Amino acid sequence: MAKTYHIITIGCAMNQSDSERLASRLNELGWCRVSDCHRADLVVLVTCGVRQSAEDRIYGLINQIKKANPKTAIAITGCLVYRQDIKTKLQDKVIYWFSINELGRLEQILPCYNPDNIKPIKDYLEIMPDYKSRVSTFVPIGNGCNNFCSYCVVPYARGREIYRPAQDIIVEVQQLLNKGYQEITIIAQNVNSYKDELNGLDFTGLLEKLDSLGDYWLRFATSHPKDMSDRLINFLGQSHNLIHHLHLPVQSGSNKILKAMNRNYTAEYYRTLINKVRQQWPDIILTTDIIVGFPGETDKDFADTIQLVKDLKFDQVYVARYSPRPGTLAAKMADDVPAQVKKKREQQLNQMVIAGALKNRQAQIGQRVMVLLEEQRGDCYFGHTDHGLQILVTTPEKKSYTLGLRYFAQITSARSFSLAGQLL
């Protein structure tokens, strides 16, 4: 009899998207999905190793699962698979370990209840996902990273960059649009270094093709500042479908720290980029990632970061306290910023961002925006705007709206990271 499985995903959009391909492959192998992890014969953890905190979560989770149902088999995939130390630590609790690149031969790793139905697959990105949402979804355009930022585990965990042929991506997006999807986010660790060498297409070339496929919202993440070419920036202003949000991790405002991080740009270069982007998209929502407490970060270095955040008026900053990742270059440096100082710097940045973002949002009151309706609660709907901002909207009397479609609304009030409004 077929057995049941449950997937727990930790971390980034790429992991969420990988989980959709994993689910589809498990279904092909004859496994049945269940929503309650305590009723599953197999729980697969799609792990993240980018920060210590994400790594720590899996130990607690595994203990909980085993306590509730000691017979559950546990499998681990994702970022932590390459970590021998974790394999040793968990050898009594975790039976299966496989990297995401091995999804194409999963039938050789896990029991298969459907052996006659299995088609061979070369690259896991060829697998047609079991999409979680019927309205908005991620489409990976590649995997891996060549940048080796000194703090980052991704190039070790996911390997070098590989990109899907443009035609495969276009077909997947077109199929989604035919099914009525309203929003597609194309993703990769370093999305704007995309290349389809056979067809001579760069990231902007791919965006141009995707932009012409229909009337929908197109997003992309995560971009690297070094690959924000003028050609790409010029296209931002011309595109029909791109939503006006750019997530562009800066990591630090100090040139000394950026150099030690191996980011390959300066704070001045990043500022110039943002000026150019704002000329194309004056109403852009700009978000970023910053690491505080990288080895050697002094008060002066942190003051440079504060200044950059003040000047560029980000709409959101995802602040992470530096944690050494085994195998990376930075892990060989002394982790010399005390935990208390990291925490204080994180709090200081967060407070600044909350106040700055509130001003940005309040300036939007009265504006008309388009909203994708995602969830209904009584007479209200939750959704997000064509700038990627969360919004709660009320409805005028005697009008009906359909979940999963886009409507115009007027903004009536604002918080730092969300809006409220009325549907028109």
Ligand code: SAH
């Ligand atoms: N490809 C993206 C980010 C991938 S990792 C980029 O180029 O920026 C996501 C975020 O996790 C990073 O932007 C960084 O802010 C954070 N991060 C990565 N390694 C970290 C570490 N060792 N300690 C703390 N934060 C880290």
Ligand code: SF4
């Ligand atoms: Fe990590 Fe740098 Fe690659 Fe981003 S660009 S995934 S931070 S190595």
